[in-house]
């Protein structure tokens with residue numbers, strides 16, 4: 001298994017895939033985010049017209 005490194009699209013934090021566990025989130029548009037930023041943007045999307 002190959003270790004793949006990505007970078008959070010929002011904050012630039014390095015994201016690794018270790019043993020099949022990716023410590024971030026990949027969106028449908030191929031953008032990768034760390035959990036902190038994903039939590040932030042996902043909250044944003046859940047309240048589009050607040």
Ligand SMILES: [Zn+2]
Pocket residue numbers: 008009010011012013033034035036037038
């Ligand atoms: Zn981030």
